[in-house]
Amino acid sequence: MREADHSTSDAAASALAADDVQIPPELIQKWQQIVDLIAEIVQVPSSLVMKAEPQHLAVLVASASKGNPYRRGEEAAFDSGVYCEEVMKSRRPLLVPDATADPVWSSNPDLKLGLISYLGYPIAWPSGNLFGTLCVLDVKANSYSELHRRLMTQFLDVIEADLRVLCRYDARLAQEARARLAESERARRVLLGMLEDLNQAQERLQASQVQLQEAVRLRDEFLSIASHELRTPITSLQLMVQSLTRGIVPPSPEMTLRTFRLAERQIGRLTRLIEELLEVSRIQSGHLALELESLDLVLVARDVVQRFEADLARAGATVTLTDAASVVGFWDRSKLERIVTNLLANAMKFGEGKPIEITVEEVPTGTARLVVTDHGIGIPPERLPCIFERFERAVSAREYGGLGLGLYIVRSLVRGLGGRVWAESQVGRGSTFTVELPCSGPSPGRHVEAEAT
Template sequence: MLRTAPSGAWASVASKAKSASTTHEMTTEEPRRDGGEEEAGTGPNVDDFFEGRSIRNLLVEAPAAIAILRGPDHVVMFSNPANNRGLGRDPTGRSVREFPEAEEQGYLALLDRVYRGETISARESRLLIPTPVGPQERFIDFVYQPWRGSDGAIAGVAIFGFDVTSNVRARRSAEEAARRLSILARVSRALSEATVDLGSIYHAVACLLTEQADDHVMIHLLEDDCLRLITAEHRDPEVRATLRQHLSPIALRLGDGVVGRVAATGDSVLVERPTPEELSVQHAATYSALLERFPVQSLLSVPIRVRGRVVGVLSLSRHQSEPKLTHDDCVLLEDVADRAALAISAAQHHQKLVESERRFRTLAEAVPEFIWTSSPDGSVDYFNQRWYEYTGLGPDESLGTAWLRVVHEEDVAALLEVWKQSVDTGCDCEFQCRIRRAADGSYRWMLGRCVPVRDGAGHVTKWVGALTDIHAQKESERAKAEAIKVRDDFLSIAGHELRTPLAALQLQVQSLERLAERNVERERVLERLRKVEHHVARLDRLVSELLNVTRIASGRLELQKEPVDLVALVASVVERFAPQIAATHSPVTIQAPGSVVGNWDGMRVDQVVTNLLGNALKYGAGKPIEVGVFAIDGRARLVVRDHGIGIPPEHQARIFERFQRAVSDRHYGGLGLGLWITRQVVEAHGGTIGLESKPGEGTTFVVELPCREGP
């Protein structure tokens, strides 16, 4: 069992037997010697050992390697063919002491121990067996045992070697598979624990491989047809810093060096002792300096593919010659690269989603509308800041379905019905509702629109919606509708009111024509002319009211103020209404303790008194009417009270509006403008007007005017 080469069998055996490692055992038995040590060349011979030719033939043909040594000089008495093949020669007749390396590597000391009586076992010793095609690795279990002569004394050492190569390779294959699975499991766990940040993914893969497998790990990513180093890890922090410093600025072209070739072809590459040019032709000088400081014995690079396209390269290298990187390492690294690619793809997709979400929210915060999004089931998961400012709610009070709390209760049911239909069908949604404004508690009309966002398979993944304030538009539409109604009412009333005096005028004119034809007496003609004058005056009042409406509505009501005695003015109006008072049988009394003088437009104040007294006579039902004029704290108070039909409470708030009436125009004439004009004139003077009324009991109007100009 001797080899002349320093890496021969006995050196390996000696080292294995000398130290009991975790992968090899050494067993010994207590020495037993019954006699003194024999001198070399004396004592028992080989025949003493075999005790018959049949045993000798059995040992010669045995598959195990067997050698018999004799005496303290360990002379080889017998070496079977299996042992000779392992040594590459037949050492029979030679002493182990003739080989200097036997002593240098501790093999002689081992044999001496056995010769003194120990039995030593060495498991799985690695041997390189010479073959025509080169050395072949084998693993042998050795047993070193003393043998005794016929006299019972130790005569030498018997060596038995059993080839366990197949067992070792099977076990190592299983261990390698377990190691690969362990690394893949740890990589998968590290990737699952890594954040969606790409940097954390690269770092997790590189660090784990460095800890578990190799000295140096690099990841290059493809950017603009160049490969740039994204991360580099090394077991030695100082080496890692140096590599990052020199390699990070380098951009490798496709096809340049091992990494560039892998990226260009998509094929994995394993290189033993790579040269600077193999690492990069363009940057050979940089790599030459690094290889001089940190020699690389083997380099393995595999592609990183995302959806079938090479996006980067994962590389690992070893500085030691053993163990070498193999095809198994390539398979392992490709598996790691595939797992990393899945994580990278997911992270890139997440980054795109995050960027898309960021752009959407930036846009959503910039627009004046209320922007919101919801999950596929319709539960709201986002509102822009404009919503929170308007409603005064926080996220916890808005998300999900909580936002419905600020929708007008009359609109909730219809809104939910439309929204549910859209969620169920995946169709666009449009609705109108009123949303409460936090600033004043008012409800404003909103137009809501939402559309679905779909994935590649057409499934709804999100809803995006907007609420637009259309309150002004709704108010405009309402005002327009009211204006149209007012216009129609006015035209109906005005047509009726204007037709009545015109018809009367026509009758009077026709009557005058007949009287003139018959040349009747003068008194009857004058009576008809007075009636014509009355109806013309009525038409004049109607036209004046319309002109006053136009002036007031356009802001052209001008006041010609001068000192006016309100008591005298009221008396004048009452006197002017004498015919109507007589016709309605509603006596009018004036209560005025003294004169009340103020700086007013006399004609406009006359119009106020005329309108109020005219209404009292019209709706007074023939009952007495009281008019009072008083001076109170620098203000004039005018009170007009009737005891007629009164005004229902629901109509009292609107009778001061244009074309508004509290009674049917069939029974009571007029355009419905008198009280509106009255209020405009009173307010133009800085005064106020109000009323008290009960149906069936009458109505009291109270006007207050400042007697002097304000400061």
């Protein structure tokens, strides 16, 4: 890059624009995209294509970037001292990293606009005469990286290729001219594609970082909750055993029986927590095979409700089971029992002791339908799409406990059986969970697959 030389003459100014071919609107539009792209990549407020006219310089194209003081059609007289004038005189690229540090540019109009750094390249007609300049200007000191310089020269090649195509008048070269124009368009598209790929890669990286942070947060929260949930029944069991072994509890048959019943409940709670963790582990492994057999969903629902009688009594809740005579399908018994169990346990936990309704029916499409409705706290609308995800919950874990895995297991098992599940809810009025399963069973060889994470 050379330093400025401000000597000039009218003859030199007139020679700058020896060719005079009208630039079509299509080309102006294309070059507008180029300068906009340059300004975005180099991150400068101003990118221009200047054209040398016989008596002045004209802004042919100006980037639409924020902070660009130049607009298309603006003119500058020769000998005004702008950076582009020096490029046109010398016919060489010009780099001005910081004009404020060089007294040569003290009267430069660009400097008065706050544009203190400059990188510009001369654009030539096919005849060799000067067309104008391609340049960028910045409001801060900028030496412009080697990558940015290469980018500018690539776009310079595109513009000069456009001018070569524009200036070909010989009909025999028309086909070659079209090919060159297509080549320049392909080059532009490649550059645009490179920028798009870069932007998409950056967006994917940012999204991955957000997902990673969220995964770490969920992991830490789950470990904290799981530790608490597992520790609570173990602590209760320890206290009960200590009460018996140390004689704290009077050795009467009634107190001993009561202590053992409490211990039994805590063991059951601990067992259910461990089963949930094992179930999720099997689901995530993708190797949870289905053992299909002919089953009556009505009988499965009745069995599950019966097993919950003691828990329902303690919660003060009642269950109304409305069912058909039978709804027979080809399913896996343990998976079906787990689906009904988790939905009933969920209704009991959040139902506030209010009645629970369970409906089992077969719809005309050969589909079994299980509906579990509670009249409890309900689910906020913004949380409804998330409740079937791992570790997600609609309410605070401190208030209601649990690992946040029950509904995730339900959705995974329902999908594994070839069905679907959804929830409807109103805050303060309760929730309804609906499961639909094909009576013919899942497709042959289907496994319960791990959910995408």
